[in-house]
Every structure is written in structure tokens, then in C-alpha cells.
Amino acid sequence: DRLFDRAELRRPVVVDGDNDVVHDKGRGVTFLSTLYINSAATNGVVRIFVRRNINAAANCSYTIDPSAGVVLPDYPHLGLSNNHLYLTTNEIGGGVFAKVRRFNVDQMADCLAASVTTATLASAVGQRVVTPAEGAKETQYFSWAENATTIRIWSWNQNAAAPVSVLRTIASSVFTVNPDCRGGAANNDFTDSLWASIHGFNRRGAVGKGRAYFYWNVGPDASHTQGHVHSAIFREGDLALLAQTPMFITNNTACNGLPMISTNDRGDLGISTAVGGKAGGAGTAAQGYVGIADDFAGGIGFFPSITLVASGTHNRTDQRYGDYFTTRQHNPCGNNWTATSYALSGGTGVANVNSRYVEFGRRRDLGCWNEWQNHIPNVQP
Numbered sequence: 001d002r003l004f005d006r007a008e009l010r011r012p013v014v015v016d017g018d019n020d021v022v023h024d025k026g027r028g029v030t031f032l033s034t035l036y037i038n039s040a041a042t043n044g045v046v047r048i049f050v051r052r053n054i055n056a057a058a059n060c061s062y063t064i065d066p067s068a069g070v071v072l073p074d075y076p077h078l079g080l081s082n083n084h085l086y087l088t089t090n091e092i093g094g095g096v097f098a099k100v101r102r103f104n105v106d107q108m109a110d111c112l113a114a115s116v117t118t119a120t121l122a123s124a125v126g127q128r129v130v131t132p133a134e135g136a137k138e139t140q141y142f143s144w145a146e147n148a149t150t151i152r153i154w155s156w157n158q159n160a161a162a163p164v165s166v167l168r169t170i171a172s173s174v175f176t177v178n179p180d181c182r183g184g185a186a187n188n189d190f191t192d193s194l195w196a197s198i199h200g201f202n203r204r205g206a207v208g209k210g211r212a213y214f215y216w217n218v219g220p221d222a223s224h225t226q227g228h229v230h231s232a233i234f235r236e237g238d239l240a241l242l243a244q245t246p247m248f249i250t251n252n253t254a255c256n257g258l259p260m261i262s263t264n265d266r267g268d269l270g271i272s273t274a275v276g277g278k279a280g281g282a283g284t285a286a287q288g289y290v291g292i293a294d295d296f297a298g299g300i301g302f303f304p305s306i307t308l309v310a311s312g313t314h315n316r317t318d319q320r321y322g323d324y325f326t327t328r329q330h331n332p333c334g335n336n337w338t339a340t341s342y343a344l345s346g347g348t349g350v351a352n353v354n355s356r357y358v359e360f361g362r363r364r365d366l367g368c369w370n371e372w373q374n375h376i377p378n379v380q381p
Contacts, residue, residue: 079132208267312343
């Protein structure tokens with residue numbers, strides 16, 4: 001890898017986007033990643049911007065160039081642990097590999113030359129994608145489906161030089177080309193060939209209460225006539241399987257997916273997700289929801305109810321719905337969450353995007369949120 005702390009890119013480039021943002025509450029620093037690619041979409045770099053004040057310009061940036069050759073670092077995602085910032089990418093060029101880069105977060109927060117360790121998570125079973133787990137402390141976690149009944153869990157302790165993995169047997173998942181989630185005014189399908197594939201683009205993890213949670217999209221099965229979500233929950237330490245809980249109940253009337261989860265300071269789960277469409281067509285449009293799985297939920301990792309936050313009438317025509325769904329812990333109210341969501345209302349054009357930034361939590365934690373709502377962060381020295 002080549003890591004630069006200056007703005008240096010090969011031309012011509014295109015800002016592809018694929019943005020991701022994480023905030024380090026303890027250090028008071030926000031990290032933003034952006035993917036830049038060449039015009040042929042065969043080569044690219046990821047730039048990580050460092051902002052000590054979110055309402056001011058970036059203090060510095062780091063440009064991660066995977067190779068002097070032709071490599072596209074697709075699908076970049078950021079994650080944090082106590083001592084490190086993580087960047088995961090799906091690297092295309094001379095093969096397809098899942099890569100994880102671990103940076104010294106103190107050095108990056110101070111805009112110094114940052115040490116980085118790179119791990120290639122080799123797969124003998126075909127292309128796999130990983131993303132960092134939310135809420136990680138001493139150990140960061142990643143996972144993928146080894147096959148329909150086996151999950152591979154990667155763990156990277158902050159004192160270890162490289163990640164290690166274990167295999168665990170779980171209930172079977174149906175990975176499919178397309179679960180068929182048509183609906184909305186034009187009866188378009190909002191899911192594509194990667195929505196519920198074994199590659200894992202819609203797989204997410206989180207850590208809390210001594211557990212590692214993993215959720216992923218799957219296709220219809222004998223008990224569920226629609227595309228839906230599976231989960232597997234493990235005990236930290238020995239990664240023993242604790243539960244496999246359905247995310248929530250849709251009574252087989254609609255597809256659901258995009259389990260974008262994050263934990264709060266208690267270790268409870270918050271989610272930004274989507275519901276809509278159905279197999280055979282004539283379902284509703286895909287719409288955005290948020291929910292909470294905690295001690296009121298009646299089960300480990302189960303969301304007993306979800307709340308509509310982004311209403312819509314149409315599905316996209318290109319089957320690329322859901323790229324901008326995210327859930328993060330709220331700052332400074334650590335028992336609440338922030339989320340992004342969207343739907344299409346009144347048509348399929350840019351003007352019809354009903355995009356939402358959402359802050360949510362339980363009423364018991366409303367006091368902190370009342371104090372901080374609508375506040376602009378103070379400028380730090």
C-alpha cells in the first residue's frame with residue numbers, strides 16, 4: 001500500500017462517492033472517506049478526510065492507493081475501535097479480494113504520518129465482502145457466509161498483528177440472484193442481483209453487551225415468501241452461537257432488507273432498514289424505517305416494531321436502492337442513534353428523493369437529546 005497525507009491523485013479522476021463517515025466521540029474527530037476512480041472505472045484511490053470540527057474544513061486528508069497497477073478499491077467502509085480506524089474495501093484487479101486496513105487513529109486525529117497494517121482476507125469459496133462492526137472496543141469483527149450454513153467470523157484484537165477467523169455452523173440461508181421485490185406506482189423491482197447474494201454487500205455487524213451481532217439479506221424460503229433478513233448472534237471471547245433471531249415480522253406481506261445496525265452506549269441495537277415490494281409484484285414502494293432492539297424487545301437482537309421515517313410511492317428503475325442507509329451512535333447522546341434513509345415520492349427523478357437524517361432513541365433517554373437538538377458543534381482548538 002501507499003499511504004499519502006497530501007492530496008495527490010492520478011488524472012483523469014471521477015468522484016465516485018461511496019462516502020462513509022464515522023465519528024470518534026472520545027477524540028472529538030470525524031473521519032470521512034470518498035472513493036475516486038478513473039474514467040474507465042478500472043483504477044481508484046480512497047481519500048480519508050479528518051475533521052476536528054464538523055462545521056469547518058477538513059484539517060487534513062490521507063489518500064490510500066492500493067497499488068501502482070490497476071486496482072479499484074470498491075465499496076469502501078470505515079469503522080472504529082479503541083485504538084484504530086479501519087477501512088474495508090472490495091478490491092478489483094488481478095482478482096477480487098476483501099482487504100482491511102488498520103490505521104493508528106491517534107496519529108490520524110493529529111494529522112501525523114499514520115502507521116497502517118493491511119490484511120487480505122483471502123477466500124477459497126469465491127468473492128466475499130466485509131465491513132467493520134459498529135461499537136467495537138478492544139476487538140474489531142468482520143464476517144462472511146462461507147456457504148449457506150456456515151459463517152466465517154474474523155476478529156482483530158488491538159494488540160494482534162493480524163486478524164484470525166473461526167467457522168461456525170448456523171441455520172441455512174437462501175442466497176439468491178434476486179428475491180423479486182416489485183412494487184410502487186410503476187411496479188419496479190428495487191432489489192438487484194447483489195441484494196441477497198452470498199457475496200455479502202448487505203451484511204452488517206455490531207458489538208455490544210458482550211455479543212457480536214451479524215445481520216444479512218436473504219431470499220424467500222419455506223417459511224418466508226418474501227426476501228428478508230437473517231441474523232446470528234455470538235458471545236464475544238469464544239464466539240459461541242447464542243441466538244438466531246428474525247429481525248422483525250412482516251407477515252410475508254412485503255420484502256425487508258438493509259439491516260444497517262449500530263450499538264449505543266448500553267450495547268443496545270438501533271437499525272435503519274427498508275420494507276416494500278413483494279414477490280410477484282404489486283407491493284408498496286420501498287420505504288425507510290428505524291427501530292430499536294433492547295431490553296424492551298423481548299428477545300436478543302429482535303426488533304419488535306419499526307417506525308416509518310421516509311415514505312415513498314415509487315421504486316427506482318435501476319434496482320440500486322439502499323446505498324445511503326446508515327446507522328451510527330449519536331454524539332454526544334450515546335444512548336441514542338442517528339440514521340440516514342430515503343424513498344422516492346411522486347416519481348423516480350432526483351427531485352423525488354425523500355431523503356431523511358433521523359435522530360432516534362427511547363423516551364428514557366430524551367433528556368440528553370432535548371439539550372443537544374439543533375446545536376452546531378462547538379469549535380475546538
